[in-house]
Amino acid sequence: MKCIVVAAAVVAFAQSAQAQSTLDGIDTDRETAAQLARIVESAKSRGLPTDPIVAQVRHGALIHVAPARLVAAAQAVARRLDQSREALGADAPLGDIAAGQDALSIKGVTGQMLRDIRATQPNVSVAVPIGVVAQLVASGVQPGPAAETVRRLMLGHATNSQLVGLGNDVNHDVAAGAGAMSSFLTRLEMLRPVLAPVGASSSATLTAPITTSGKPRP
Amino acid sequence: MSDAEHDPVVRRAIDELRKVPPADAATVRRVVAAAAAARVSPADGEPMLGDIEPRRFSVRLWTVAGIAAAAAFVGFGLSSLRHTRSQADRPTVAAAELPPLTPVTSRSTDAAPVSKQFVFNSRTAHRVSVVGDFNGWKSDSAPLKRSLDGDLWSVTIPIMPGRHTYGFMVDDVFVLDPRALKTRDADLGADASVIVVVKP
Numbered sequence: 255m256k257c258i259v260v261a262a263a264v265v266a267f268a269q270s271a272q273a274q275s276t277l278d279g280i281d282t283d284r285e286t287a288a289q290l291a292r293i294v295e296s297a298k299s300r301g302l303p304t305d306p307i308v309a310q311v312r313h314g315a316l317i318h319v320a321p322a323r324l325v326a327a328a329q330a331v332a333r334r335l336d337q338s339r340e341a342l343g344a345d346a347p348l349g350d351i352a353a354g355q356d357a358l359s360i361k362g363v364t365g366q367m368l369r370d371i372r373a374t375q376p377n378v379s380v381a382v383p384i385g386v387v388a389q390l391v392a393s394g395v396q397p398g399p400a401a402e403t404v405r406r407l408m409l410g411h412a413t414n415s416q417l418v419g420l421g422n423d424v425n426h427d428v429a430a431g432a433g434a435m436s437s438f439l440t441r442l443e444m445l446r447p448v449l450a451p452v453g454a455s456s457s458a459t460l461t462a463p464i465t466t467s468g469k470p471r472p
Numbered sequence: 473m474s475d476a477e478h479d480p481v482v483r484r485a486i487d488e489l490r491k492v493p494p495a496d497a498a499t500v501r502r503v504v505a506a507a508a509a510a511r512v513s514p515a516d517g518e519p520m521l522g523d524i525e526p527r528r529f530s531v532r533l534w535t536v537a538g539i540a541a542a543a544a545f546v547g548f549g550l551s552s553l554r555h556t557r558s559q560a561d562r563p564t565v566a567a568a569e570l571p572p573l574t575p576v577t578s579r580s581t582d583a584a585p586v587s588k589q590f591v592f593n594s595r596t597a598h599r600v601s602v603v604g605d606f607n608g609w610k611s612d613s614a615p616l617k618r619s620l621d622g623d624l625w626s627v628t629i630p631i632m633p634g635r636h637t638y639g640f641m642v643d644d645v646f647v648l649d650p651r652a653l654k655t656r657d658a659d660l661g662a663d664a665s666v667i668v669v670v671k672p
Contacts, residue, residue, distance in 0.1 A: 279610075305608065312609035313637075314660050317646050327659035353634045356605075359658060385635030385668050392655050392666070414633065418670040425653045 280311055286321040293328045302335045303348040306355055334358040341368035342380070353381035357388035362397030370401065374408045382414040389421040394434030403442065409450035416445060585630035586669050590640075591651070592616055592625045597642045600625045604638025604664075611641045633671055637664035 277290055290311055294304050310331045314324040338354030339346065346354075350372075357363045367387060371380050383404050390400035407417060420441055427437035442449070590602045600616040607613040607629070616625035637655060640647045648654055649665035657664055 306605065309605045309608045310659065313603075313605070313657070313662075313664070316603060316609055316611065316641070317660065317662050319660050319662070323660065330659045349632055349634065352605075356635060356637075361658070379633075381632070381634035382668070382670055388635050389666070389668055414670045415672065418668045421668055429653055 277308060277311060280315045282315060282321055282324065286325060289325045290328050293325070293332055297332045297335060300336070301344075302332065302339065303352055306335060306352045307331045330359070331355060337365050338368060341365035342372045343376075346372065347379055347381070349381045350379055350384065353384045353388075357384045357391075360388050360391050362391050363388060363401070364397070367397065367401035370405050371408070374405050383408055383417055386417045386421040390424060390438065393421075393425050393428045393437075395424060395438045396435060399435075399438070403438075403449070406450040406452070407445060407448060410448035412445060412448040416448065420445060584671070585632050586671055587628050588631045588667070588669055589626055589628040590614075590616065590638075590649070592640050592642070592647075592649070593623055594625060594642060595623050597625070599641075599643055601641045602627060602629070602638060603641050603646075604636050606631045606636050606638070611644075616640075631667075631669045633669050635666065635668045637666050639665050 277287060277294065280287070280290075282290070294307055297307055298304050307328050310327050311324060314327055319327070334355040335351060337358055338351045342350050342354050354368045357368065358365070368384060371383050371387070374380075375383075387397075387401050387404050390404070391397045404417060407420075420438075423441045424434065424437045427441070428434050592600050592602075594600065600618075601611050602614045602616065603609045603611050614627050614629050616627040618625050637657065638649070640649060648663060652665040652667055654663045655666040656662075
């Protein structure tokens with residue numbers, strides 16, 4: 255029994271030391287550093303990718319965020335990583351889970367949206383489509399239409415370049431003073447040929463060739 | 473034009489032969505997909521000059537071989553279609569022999585990082601680096617090099633496809649990329665530049 259306790263203590267110490275080492279070089283007080291290390295350790299023990307947490311901490315430290323906010327930010331990232339993995343599935347690539355976490359940080363993006371996108375391409379990385387949804391929503395496009403449109407574009411075999419092009423165009427339009435939804439609908443016209451019809455499911459559409467009208471052949 | 477070509481029968485035969493046979497859309501899509509799959513190293517994803525790895529040569533060979541195979545396949549397909557005009561019962565390329573049609577996006581292409589260049593203008597800066605979620609916001613991981621005229625700083629680094637936030641550290645001060653759009657990080661209450669990277 256004693257051996258087990260000692261072994262557990264050694265493992266805990268080793269994990270703590272490792273978490274601490276990943277946070278090395280971050281300019282913060284000892285107590286904050288310990289809290290951050292615990293958040294990283296906890297995420298690691300749950301099998302979550304810890305890079306996004308460490309990256310957020312480094313980002314915060316770089317811009318001299320207050321310690322309490324730094325800890326809260328790290329906790330928020332860890333929480334969203336959990337939500338992202340739950341939505342995308344435990345077998346999702348770590349990059350997708352990180353992308354989902356990033357998207358969930360934007361108000362309006364939900365776990366269900368991630369789930370729907372993942373269901374559209376269950377065996378393919380969806381980091382880019384998720385990123386585009388995040389980009390569109392961050393630009394001011396309503397979350398529901400943004401996520402559903404990206405999903406339908408994926409069903410219509412739109413390429414990632416086309417998706418990113420849409421997001422960038424809307425972003426630039428908004429930066430130039432245009433309304434987000436107006437720009438979104440206008441820019442979407444270019445992609446009509448690869449927009450799957452409303453209600454299209456992945457199983458039906460992915461196996462059917464897309465015609466020039468944008469509708470799958472029966 | 474020779475006399476024989478004025479003959480209406482010969483003229484009609486020439487016209488018939490010059491017609492492009494109708495291509496089967498599904499076959500064309502499969503050929504394009506095969507060619508896209510063979511193109512393993514898009515230009516933007518290739519290493520910079522001076523950073524050429526030994527493996528590059530074999531990749532090029534495979535790329536050329538893949539494109540050649542796809543071209544031969546297209547030629548064979550069109551030739552078969554042309555023959556069907558006179559031999560209607562003869563089957564064209566069997567669909568079952570072709571690889572299944574897959575979306576352009578795939579794990580193999582998306583899992584690979586894409587080379588991305590970051591550029592910053594400053595005549596007065598002494599040290600510039602790019603920091604972002606792609607390099608853990610480490611200020612020493614991607615320093616920019618000053619151009620010969622001293623105004624432009626740049627660095628090209630591999631980044632995984634997806635949405636990324638970043639900025640520049642200019643003499644230890646965080647600065648947004650004036651060329652890029654910005655986004656708000658609600659957790660930190662701070663702005664960052666944003667980029668969405670995609671395999672070209």
